[in-house]
Each structure stands twice: as structure tokens, then as C-alpha cells.
Amino acid sequence: MERIPILKMGRFLLVTIQVDMDDRLADTLQNDLTSRIAQTGARGVLIDISSVDLVDSFIGRMLANVAAMARVLDAETVVVGMRPAVAITLVELGLSLPGIRTALNVDRGMMLLRQALGDSPDTDG
């Protein structure tokens, strides 16, 4: 079955979504991420959606769920690379993605995670 790969980068997990996800794949990702966070004790999750051209309410809620579950497991989530067209559509749709931090790209996302964890921005993850 198709799965979206999750990379471990130090204390962080990095997920790059590059396919058009159907609901089942989104659910699988949500479960996989939650398991990996618990397994690895990761303190941060970076979800890179710079290749994603559509975020609807299901995917939006998946992201919000990931962030909520991560927080319960003491990890911060940052969603990076949202495209302008997607952002504009989400705003129109009325989805605010509560509890999710966002950043323009992976680098800034990492900096944000480090700051959130109380490190100086240059500490290696």
C-alpha cells in the first residue's frame, strides 16, 4: 500500500507530501506520524506541503489532528511551504488550522521548531 515516507532528522521528523492524497492515504499518514513520534520521542514535526496544490477540509483536519496528537506527545508541528492559491482558498473555505504553526519553507520551519523548543536557532536538530 502506498505510504508517505517519514524522515528522521535529529530530534525532528520531516514529511514531504508530493502526491495527491486520497482520504485513506491521509489517514494512514496521520497514524504513521503519531506512531513515529511516540517511537522516536521526536520533539518536532515538519510537514512540507510546498508540492501540494490542494488542501480541502479533510486534509486540513488531518493536519490539525496531527498537530494535536503531536502536542499530546510533547512535540511541536510546523507546516511549511503552503502555496498562495491554497492559502487563499483555505481562508475562503473558513478553515483556520488551529494549533498549527506555519513557515515559508523547511529552513524557517526548523528555526521555528528550535525556537519553540527553547534552543537558539542555530542548534543542530
Next chain:
Amino acid sequence: MPQNTNLSALLAQHEGDLLSEWLREQASSGSRTMRVLGEKDAREQSARLIAALRTGLASGGTESIDGSGWEQAREVLSGVSRDGAQTGLTPGETALFVLSLKRPLFALLRREAGGDADALGEDMWTTTMLLDRLAVYTTEVAQRTRDEIIQRQQAEMLELSTPVVKLWEGILALPLIGTLDSRRTQIVMESLLERIVETGADIAIIDITGVPTVDTLVAQHLIKTVNAARLMGTECIISGIRPQIAQTIVHLGVDLQGVVTKATLADAFALALAKSGRSVGNVAR
């Protein structure tokens, strides 16, 4: 319908003569189309239109020019309209080009009618309705092309008049000037978001010092843009809200939803610097 295939055959027989007469007609009436396109192109287009007319008539239908039999004619006319629009012909002038075929065509019909007044009447009616429809079609295409050109020019002007400025590393400013309508605001905001991605700005300052009034729709667009930028990871500050605009916003009951505002662009810049961990100090002398 036998009548139309007769017309088609008639055109086929006298195509050369008809073309010459039509070109003479265009030249002597001082047709703008001929002058703008030049004799050679006018001749080519006219020939193609007559051929297309023949094809259309052969296909049988004269009630409408939407069918596949008239596709050739529509193509020729679209070409003329578009070329004309690019070179400054008005939609009316392109229509006259089509209508100027009436005189030589009717002359041909009269010559070949051989005294049958009823048949001549029918034929003239059919052809006049046809040419009218083709002329209207030409006008519509010309109008649409002009609209597209105008839109493109407007977009270019818009880009020139609302530059996104990089104030500092990671800090962008969008100084808006002039009245904002809903459409312009939308375009400008979309381009701001694109620039944010391109330059990787953490903070964007939208300055509306130069905007005299703001209505509900525009205010809503501004807020949506700020929210969209936030979703992308960039904070926005709106600066330069004049007292009148502040009044309008309160009066209209627009909820700024926690959007940070500053009175002047300078204040907004200072705030942006502070947020990005910087400050401005004096150099020791």
C-alpha cells in the same frame, strides 16, 4: 435546400469576378479595413471569406452560423477581427468589411436572376441575413479581443503601480496608492502573496496611506490576505490607516480580527525590525 446549393454553385462559378468587384468596392468606398490591412492582406482575406461563404452555403444551413459548415467562415472572420483589433480597427469597421460584400453580391444575384423577381427576392433575403449574422459575429470577436487587450494592459499598469518593495532582509512592504476596488485589491493581494514566497519574507507591511477610502469588500479582502499570509507563515502589519478609513471600518462593523495595525509605515517598519530581532541604533562617533 436546393436554393442554397444554387447560391453555392453560383459563387463557385463567379468567384473570381465577385472577388475583383468586392475589392474594387472596398477600395472606392475607402474601407478602413483595406487601408489598415494593406491591399495584399485585404485581398487574401476577402478571397478566403468568399470561399468560406461558398462552403457554408453548400453545407445547407443559413438559419444560423453556429454549425460546423460555417466553421471556416468563423475562422476567417476571427482572424480578421483579431488582426484588426491589434492594429486599431474598431469592431464596427470590421463589421463593415463583411457588409461591404453585399453590393457586389447583390449585383451578381441580379445579373443571374434572369427576371425571376421572386427567386431574386428570396436569394437577396437569404444572403443579407447571412452577411448580417457574419458581421455581428465579427463585431463580437473584435470586441472580445479589444477587451482582452485592455485587460492585459490594465494588469501591466497594475503591476507597475503597485510594486512590492523589500525594506530589509525578510521584510516586504506593499504601498498601495489610489482608490482600491474589489478586483484590483484581489489582484494586488495575490501578487503580494507570490512575492512573499519568492523573497521568503517573514513580515509584510501593507501600507494604505495613499488610499483615500476603503469599503467593506476591500477591507474584507485585506483581512483575507492577512489571514492567507499567516497560513503561509508570514505576519502582516497594516499601516497608514487614515482617520476617515478608521471611522469607516468601525462604522461598517468590520472586525479586524487581531490584525496588527500601525499609524505610519515608519512605525510598522520599526515594529517589523523588532519582531525580527533587530533594532536601529546610533553609530558611536
Next chain:
Amino acid sequence: MAEPEVIPIVAEADVVHVRQRVRARATELRFSLVDQTKMVTAASELARNALTYGGGGRAEIEVLASGMKRGLRVVFIDQGPGIPNIAEAMRDGFTTGNGLGLGLGGAKRLVNEFEIESIVGRGTRIAITRWV
């Protein structure tokens, strides 16, 4: 007028298929990227509804021409239980069951025209249209 393109919605993969086809047709009509994204997102919401609440159904994609205007219409049809209170379903924040809203109010904001008919026990028909 060309025949509408019919896409069956019976499995989750079909929701993605609907997105891709609507995206393709919107691209052909040269919608702006933002307008395309809005239309495809609305289609995704409604396709999912047809599957999840309507028990499956179909989407019909049509290109519209009105004078010089061109547009894209997608109609979602299912023979599911129907929506008892449409006004309530259109309200933001309305949810049934597991917290996933029907998304109708949101979808409506993403398009130029939104038509909905629903008969309890018979099914639902929703048509969304965007003009270029």
C-alpha cells in the same frame, strides 16, 4: 453542446479522480490558478460528501457558454438519504457524526453559483459553477 463528462464516485480514489478531472478542465478553460484551486477544492468537498453521506454517486462536468462567457459546472448526484435541513447544513460549523462538517457553506463561497436540491429518502443534487 457537448455531452457532460460523467465520473462515478464509489470509492475514495474516485474523489481524487474528480479533483484531477476538474483541474484538467479548468486548466483548459484557462482559469486563473486561484480560481482553479477554489473550484477543485469545492469539487473535492462535494465529491467526498457524495461518497460519505450519499452512499456514492457521480459527478458530471460540463463546459458552459453564455454569450462570450465561458464557465465550468460540476453537478454532484447521489441517491443517498438526502439532507433534512438544507439551511442548517449550509451553516458554517454544522457537523454530523464524527466532526467532519458537510462543508457546504464553505464550498458555496468558493464558487460563483451554487444550487442544491435534496429530498429526504431520495437523494441530493448539488451544482457548482465558476465562470472564467
